[in-house]
Amino acid sequence: MNIEQVKKDIYTWMETFLEKPNPSIDNWAPCPFARRARIENKVSIVLGTDIESDLTGLCGTWTDNYDMVIHAYPLGKYTAEETAVLVKKLNYDLLMPNDILSLDDHPDDPEAVNGILMNQGQYILIMTQRASNLSKASKELKAKGYYDSWPKEYYNRVVSWREQYEAERSNQQ
Numbered sequence: 001m002n003i004e005q006v007k008k009d010i011y012t013w014m015e016t017f018l019e020k021p022n023p024s025i026d027n028w029a030p031c032p033f034a035r036r037a038r039i040e041n042k043v044s045i046v047l048g049t050d051i052e053s054d055l056t057g058l059c060g061t062w063t064d065n066y067d068m069v070i071h072a073y074p075l076g077k078y079t080a081e082e083t084a085v086l087v088k089k090l091n092y093d094l095l096m097p098n099d100i101l102s103l104d105d106h107p108d109d110p111e112a113v114n115g116i117l118m119n120q121g122q123y124i125l126i127m128t129q130r131a132s133n134l135s136k137a138s139k140e141l142k143a144k145g146y147y148d149s150w151p152k153e154y155y156n157r158v159v160s161w162r163e164q165y166e167a168e169r170s171n172q173q
Contacts, residue, residue, distance in 0.1 A: 006072045006123065007045045013120045014038050024114040026149045033137055042067040051126060055090050058128055059098050073124040080109035083124055096165060101131035113154050135166060
């Protein structure tokens, strides 16, 4: 994979899809914060080599110079199930206790909201950001009705598991 091509493909997806209001989701952009992050150069896109070592390394070196770090892997490097299981394990065991959270996007694991495919589709992506920043943004969006048109299953997959984790962590402290 060529990093310049990968960056071009991901930025094109952001500009032409993630940042554009969509009537199927009440005219919200699929990712309301993508445009600002892209324009302010707060997104780092890198070629991934190994999910576990990439995220473990990122956990040890995270800086807030970026809102999000996206690791891109070629299709076929991991199955959708391998990707999901590994990212979930790393989130619970390592990342989230350190205020970091990764979300996976695998083309073989379609993520659809009201018939709109949210996946980037060309690469396996692991998108990592500060868990506390994502939680704050998610609460703001929820209060504004962003999730109102989302199917419950998709909301649970993307949002509610994080809310449950946060509640459990609060109860333990």
